[in-house]
Amino acid sequence: xxxxxxxxxxxxxxxxxxxxxxxxxxLMAAGLALVWNTLGIFNFxxxxxxxxxxxxxxxxxxxxxxxxxxxxxVVAAILVAALLGFIINYLLVAPFLGQKxxxxxxxxxxxxxxxxxxxxxxxxxxxxxxxxxKFVEGNVRIAGTTISGHEAIIxxxxxxxxxxxxxxxxxxWTGSAIRAVAQNRDFAxxxxxxxxxxxxxxxxxxxxxxxxxGIMLGAIRFITPGLGGEPLLKALIVVILGGLGSMPGTVLGxxxxxxxxxxxxxxxxAYWTQAVLFLVFIGFLVLRPNGLFGKQ
Amino acid sequence: MSELIxxxxxxxxxxGRVPVLHGISxxxxxxxxxxxxxxxxxxxxxxxxTLSGLLRAWSGTxxxxxxxxxxxxPAEIVERGLIHVPQGNTLFPDLTVQxxxxxxxxxxxxxxxxxxxxxxxxxxxxxxxxxxGQRCRTLSGGERQMVAIGCGLMGLPKLLILDEPTLGxxxxxxxxxxxxxxxxxxxxxxxxxxxxxxxxxHTLATxxxxxxEGTVHAEISGEGGLxxxxxxxxxxxxx
Numbered sequence: 001x002x003x004x005x006x007x008x009x010x011x012x013x014x015x016x017x018x019x020x021x022x023x024x025x026x027l028m029a030a031g032l033a034l035v036w037n038t039l040g041i042f043n044f045x046x047x048x049x050x051x052x053x054x055x056x057x058x059x060x061x062x063x064x065x066x067x068x069x070x071x072x073x074v075v076a077a078i079l080v081a082a083l084l085g086f087i088i089n090y091l092l093v094a095p096f097l098g099q100k101x102x103x104x105x106x107x108x109x110x111x112x113x114x115x116x117x118x119x120x121x122x123x124x125x126x127x128x129x130x131x132x133x134k135f136v137e138g139n140v141r142i143a144g145t146t147i148s149g150h151e152a153i154i155x156x157x158x159x160x161x162x163x164x165x166x167x168x169x170x171x172x173w174t175g176s177a178i179r180a181v182a183q184n185r186d187f188a189x190x191x192x193x194x195x196x197x198x199x200x201x202x203x204x205x206x207x208x209x210x211x212x213x214g215i216m217l218g219a220i221r222f223i224t225p226g227l228g229g230e231p232l233l234k235a236l237i238v239v240i241l242g243g244l245g246s247m248p249g250t251v252l253g254x255x256x257x258x259x260x261x262x263x264x265x266x267x268x269x270a271y272w273t274q275a276v277l278f279l280v281f282i283g284f285l286v287l288r289p290n291g292l293f294g295k296q
Numbered sequence: 297m298s299e300l301i302x303x304x305x306x307x308x309x310x311x312g313r314v315p316v317l318h319g320i321s322x323x324x325x326x327x328x329x330x331x332x333x334x335x336x337x338x339x340x341x342x343x344x345x346t347l348s349g350l351l352r353a354w355s356g357t358x359x360x361x362x363x364x365x366x367x368x369x370p371a372e373i374v375e376r377g378l379i380h381v382p383q384g385n386t387l388f389p390d391l392t393v394q395x396x397x398x399x400x401x402x403x404x405x406x407x408x409x410x411x412x413x414x415x416x417x418x419x420x421x422x423x424x425x426x427x428x429g430q431r432c433r434t435l436s437g438g439e440r441q442m443v444a445i446g447c448g449l450m451g452l453p454k455l456l457i458l459d460e461p462t463l464g465x466x467x468x469x470x471x472x473x474x475x476x477x478x479x480x481x482x483x484x485x486x487x488x489x490x491x492x493x494x495x496x497x498h499t500l501a502t503x504x505x506x507x508x509e510g511t512v513h514a515e516i517s518g519e520g521g522l523x524x525x526x527x528x529x530x531x532x533x534x535x
Contacts, residue, residue, distance in 0.1 A: 173398075173402070173407070176391070176395060176398065176399060177399065177402060179388070179390075179391065180388045180391065180395075180399050183388040183389055183390055183391065184386050184387065184388050184389070186350060186382065186386075187382065187386060187387060187388065187447075188388075188399070189348075189349075189350060189370040189371065190348055190350070190370060190374065190379070190380050190381075190382060191374065191399045191400050191402050191447060191451065192370075192371045192374035192375060192402045192403040192406075192451060193371065193399065193402050194369070194371045
């Protein structure tokens, strides 16, 4: 086997695993970015919502739970996640939105919300780790390497959902109103847009996206209360790297981080990858403090 | 005395703990167009923010078309037909002209009629029709002001509040804008217009209020009351 072939093999496996990671990051970062763009806060319950949704999906779907099948479990989990998002917004974010220090206040309130959800999950579902069934069995060959059918679904789902989110924000009245509120809250109110309602809707959609990400992840990794913790950190990098306030930047950031992580894992191993990722990230922010497509 | 479309009584409001409005009272009768003049920083914009529900009234009442709207949600006040075009025409900078106008017609009633209303807005400001696909941040100051007024009209106002529509515009644009506002008034929309230049209001307003130190200090109304000299006297104090 020639060197050319082995180089090709390296790229193929990096490409495949990078694509899977990137797609997961797209799913996770999209909701985070939507809340940041609209409300101007970081929602630290995002990771806990992923875990909660995975647990709900497991309980509804698994034979040891309600045994209603995976499809019902997924739908139920997404609805529960959206509902939780609605409640989180109502209790932990909305009451403080007028304040000057809202960014810091929201860090504290949503972090405590995250601890609350994670520990409630531990109390409700116990410490025994669980795993969701894969959406489909079997493997798929792409670009010369093999990935599981479930991972292929993640790869397809990420851009489709982004397209759906874009169409929603672009073509519906509610979507336009959400973008309007993000750009000029006062003028939106004077146009007759009910701002609090738009915040609640944006928050619930973001939570549903977090829930979906949690479900997809719950079939690859084991479900623990901390399932979303590390991904949340990556999603934060993605959103900041892409440029706060920019959806296209977030998507591009997700693919960059995904492929970067896959490359680093291949050559340096998983052990050093986190450190390298953050180092590159910090270096990048020194050069471009506003991220790829950031404003101001 | 004809019926009041807007009746403000003893209104107090401000920011944080700093009071700006000190028990301001005034009324707008049906068919009237009111010109508001007065120095900067004396509560004109605060008054409008309170009328439109953006700012809480500390005390006092606001009635619009005979119904109390004090501290009602802004969206509800807009739906009733009291529409405030704010100062500084900030708009939604990353949305197109068309999207901005559609959002002006966000409430149910105006939404159903938006196609008809937008034709009226484009007839009034033909330049907006040419620029309908352009993002608002790329527009000139005058064009933004047209979009802002257009958004107000899209909400089918019964009373339209224009807060310094000519701020920073050239004399030529000012004249254009005055003609447009005259056309809006002629179409049956009542207005309250804030303006630093009494000359601009001369042909538009039927009554003038001088707002200073958070209250109505003086007013001129009726026939013969609108001469330039009297307005100047009112503005700078009587000699």
